[in-house]
Amino acid sequence: MKLRSFQMRILLWTWALLLVVLAVVFFYTTSIVGSELVRETERRSLNELETLKWLMENHRPFGSEEEFAGWVDAIGLRLGTRVTFIVGGRVVADSDVPYAELGGVEDHSTRPEVLAAMHSERGTDMRYSGTVHTDMLYVAQQVEAAAGMPAGVLRLAVPISKVNARLAMLRENFSWIFFVTLICAGVVSALMSRNMSRDITAFSELARAIGEGDYAKRLRALPGGEFKPLAQSVNAMAQSIERNVRVIEDQKGQLQAVFDGMREGVMTIDTEGRIESYNGALDEMFNLPATTVGRTPIEVTRRLEIQDLADRLLADREVSEGGVQIDLLDSRTVEVSGVPFFDYKGVRKVILVFYDITEMKRSEKGLKDFVANASHQLRTPLTSIKGYSETLLDNPPATPEGGRQFLEIILKNADHMDKVISSMLALARSEQVGEALALAPVSGRESMDRAVADVTPWAGERNITLRSRTPESEMLVMAEPDGLLHVFHNLLNNAVKYSPEGGVITVSAEDDGESIVFCVEDQGPGISREHSIKVFERFYRVDENTIDGSGSSGLGLAICRRIVRNFDGEIWHDGYGEDIRGARFCFRLNKPA
Incomplete structure (x- = not known):
């Protein structure tokens, strides 16, 4: 009416x-x-x-x-x-x-x-x-x-x-x-x-x-005294609502900040199985389209497992949680956990949390490989030491020269074990988490010249020539002096180790504007394309012989990679034995701002 x-x-x-x-x-x-x-x-x-x-x-x-x-x-x-x-x-x-x-x-x-x-x-x-x-x-x-x-x-x-x-x-x-x-x-x-x-x-x-949300307004001008109680009530209500809305907005902002700042992906699904909201981490995981809200999980993720998990949590009221683990096309592994909840209307909905467990899986695999490789690396010299020791005890050689030969083999294997253990400790120190390195401008020329000077006597024994091709500047880079010197030492030692007598090792540096690229190139047998991909892995050796004259532990390049990464740089192998004679290792470090 x-x-x-x-x-x-x-x-x-x-x-x-x-x-x-x-x-x-x-x-x-x-x-x-x-x-x-x-x-x-x-x-x-x-x-x-x-x-x-x-x-x-x-x-x-x-x-x-x-x-x-x-x-x-x-x-x-x-x-x-x-x-x-x-x-x-x-x-x-x-x-x-x-x-x-x-x-x-x-x-x-x-x-x-x-x-x-x-x-x-x-x-x-x-x-x-x-x-x-x-x-x-x-x-x-x-x-x-x-x-x-x-x-x-x-x-x-x-x-x-x-x-x-x-x-x-x-x-x-x-x-x-x-x-x-x-x-x-x-x-x-x-x-x-x-x-x-x-x-x-x-x-x-x-x-x-x-009533429409402008809670800052107040009723001042009144048509008459009879409206004063009503105005007072409305003003009090507006003040209370304004205060509550501010609290809610603050809480909403905090929750949104937490929601957007989470490293884990989050997705909420309504009672009809359609996406209500999601955060940026989930968008980075699946590269979601702009029209994600209102669509089903399978439409935007293309993963049936996620849709099945959401449907099961929505349909079965006896289920209080669920999870599934999926492998993405980019070799990442994601664990999805789902929990149902009820909104203020009592409608059942589901929240899914996506955990990127790629590094954890990789660490687990790396740990298993590390233990297996370490066991393999240590078992061989231990077996050799044990065998020669038993021989010396049970059947000692007739001549002193024979006994000395056995003892030299035992010492060589013990040195190799010591080197493996030292390298393992060095690698562990380089991979310590939570200790931020105090990076500072370091002279790349000084570190490189010192490393060259350290390996020159050994190179001279093998008649190997060391050449340098670098700019005239100090080549300042953001690093830590001992770590940078260790990288140069390892690369130069490998180059001397695998170069033939009378060969040439070239150390170069190039300024590309924002960073400096250092390279060490030898004339040895080189590294094939197959081995080039894995050469920076722990205990990986191109030569399958565990104990050789070089005493290699198979951890040197892995340590170099970790140190360079700690300096926010990158290291790689450039050149393959099938096409180019010798091996060429390069690493890039940032210049001071």
Whole structure:
């Protein structure tokens, strides 16, 4: 149902109240005035009747009834009133009836006013007159014989139409007053209601603004004192809501920051199995499209296992958690854990958390390989030491030279074991997590020259030439001095170890703007493409012989890779034995900002 406006309701109520009040006043006033007019006419008629009685008593005697009738006609004409003289019920004279016709007038002895006058000297009555055909007010008074006329009743008759005319005039005037008052009241009430409506509209607009979220607004201007409690309640409610909204927004911001800052991917799924939200980590894992929200998990991840997990958690209310492990196309491994929950409406939904466990799997595999390789690396020299020791004990050589040869083999294997263990410790130190290196500008030229100087005696023993091809600058790089020197030592030692006698080893450096690339190149047998990919793995050896003259542990390049990575750099093998003679190892380090 359509509600009337406040302004229209005030106007209608004002008019209705005025109509009721003015109607009551109108009818009450016209009734009182009408009665008063009748009484006034009655009093005036009685006064006139007294005057006629006096005139009649002081008039000379009339010679006949006809003369008396003429006098009555003259009096009636002058007064504008019907005058009648009745004797014993017979009409002797009547100002409205010619004398010649009086004989036909009916007997008036039964008229109420005549009967009253005969019994109490005066009488009045109001009724319709059949003689003159109109409503009349009759006033009668008993008179004694005078002026030659017998005793009788003198009567005046005044038409009620005169009273009605005056009353009608009064009603007309009052009607105009009523109409003008109604119009004025309507205009005044319209103006007042419009002002009040404007204030109420402003009040309502502020209340609506608060309801729509503008909680900083307050109701100040009030249409009236009656609205003060409402305004206070609305203002208190707005303040409370504003405070709660701020708390909720803060919590939402914190949760969103946690949600977006998580390394784990997160996906929420509604009761229909469609994605409601996800974070940036999940987007990085699966490279999700912009239209992810509202679609099913299988549509955006292309993994049936994720969809099955979500469907199972949504369908089976007995299941409180679930998980699945999947391998992605880019060789990453992701573990997905799902937990159902209920929103504020009691609707069951699911949240999935995606953990990238690639490094953990790789570490597990690396640990297994490390243990296996370490066992293999140590088992062989231990077996050799044990075997030669038992031989020395059980069947000692006949000559001292034979015993010395056995002891040299035992010492060689012990040295190899010591080198393997030392390399393992060095690798462990280079892979320590949580200890940030204090990188500083280090002279690459100084570290390289020192390493070259350290290996020069050994290279000279094998008639190997060391050449340097570097810029004239200091070649400052962000590193740690001991670590950088270790990398140069390892690469140069390998180059000397695998170079033929009389060969050439070239050490070079190149400034490419933001970093410096160092390279060590030899003329040895080189490394095939197959071995080049795995050469930086722990315990990986191109030569399958575990113990050789070089005493290699198979951990040198793995340590170099870890050190360079700790310096935010990269290391690689450049060149293959099948195409290029020798091996070429390069690593890149950043220059100071």
